Amino acid sequence: xxxxxxxxxxxxxxxxxxxxxxxxxxxxxxxxxxxxxxxxxxxxxxxxxxxxxxxxxxxxxxxxxxxxxxxxxxxxxxxxxxxxxxxxxxxxxxxxxxxxxxxxxxxxxxxxxxxxxxxxxxxxxxxxxxxxxxxxxxxxxxxxxxxxxxxxxxxxxxxxxxxxxxxxxxxxx
Ligand code: NI
Numbered sequence: 001x002x003x004x005x006x007x008x009x010x011x012x013x014x015x016x017x018x019x020x021x022x023x024x025x026x027x028x029x030x031x032x033x034x035x036x037x038x039x040x041x042x043x044x045x046x047x048x049x050x051x052x053x054x055x056x057x058x059x060x061x062x063x064x065x066x067x068x069x070x071x072x073x074x075x076x077x078x079x080x081x082x083x084x085x086x087x088x089x090x091x092x093x094x095x096x097x098x099x100x101x102x103x104x105x106x107x108x109x110x111x112x113x114x115x116x117x118x119x120x121x122x123x124x125x126x127x128x129x130x131x132x133x134x135x136x137x138x139x140x141x142x143x144x145x146x147x148x149x150x151x152x153x154x155x156x157x158x159x160x161x162x163x164x165x166x167x168x169x170x171x172x173x
Contacts (some may be wrong), residue, residue: 001037004052008164009095009143010157018048018055018139020075024117028058032072032115035060040067044093046131048138051094059135063127071128076112076136079121081105088130090144096163098156102147104133 007014021028031054039047039060049058059073086106091099107125110132114120124132134144145153 002034003041004034004038006038006042006047006051006093007053009092009145009160011094013053014050014094014138014143015141016050016055017141018050018057021056021058021113024074024113024115028056028074029115031056031058032060032074036062036070036072039093042093043067045127046135047093048135050138050141057139059132059139061128061131061135063131072115073110073112073132073135074114074117076110076132076139078105078108078133078136079111080109082107086126086130088127090130090134092134092144094138094143095145095156095160098145098159100145100148100152102130102134102144104130108132 031049035047035049035052035058038052045063046061049056057075059076061071062069082105084106085103087101087103089099090102106129107123108129109121109123111119111121137144145156
């Protein structure tokens with residue numbers, strides 16, 4: 001297992017659309033285990049392969065309190081979504097220290113493959129529904145801040161670029 005570096009917004013690689021996984025093999029299982037380790041170490045409740053610069057449709061999620069209920073989604077699809085919505089304050093490991101409200105479908109039905117390549121379906125609402133939609137957006141090259149106003153997005157980019165420069169200055173010393 002290994003902790004992978006996480007891309008930071010507005011890195012252009014976060015805008016790439018991920019390709020479907022053709023075969024769920026040991027390479028994908030290794031990616032899943034590295035992604036899970038990276039997510040738990042961060043710590044976070046969800047991570048899409050796009051965020052670790054792998055452009056294949058793989059997601060790990062754990063919304064449990066104890067962090068012991070890993071959900072692996074390979075080639076996930078939302079096959080049904082409610083018309084009613086919910087607003088949640090979201091954050092993202094690729095957009096550190098930024099939290100803002102996003103409106104999404106309140107409940108969804110998801111189809112995906114598990115780590116053994118077997119298809120399964122489930123319904124999600126609450127935080128899990130938010131998380132699945134947020135992570136699938138990553139696979140489609142979309143970061144949650146894109147739901148915010150242009151002014152807010154510009155402020156976030158400015159703040160993160162400044163932070164990145166400070167980090168570089170510290171590491172040069
Ligand atoms: Ni995210």
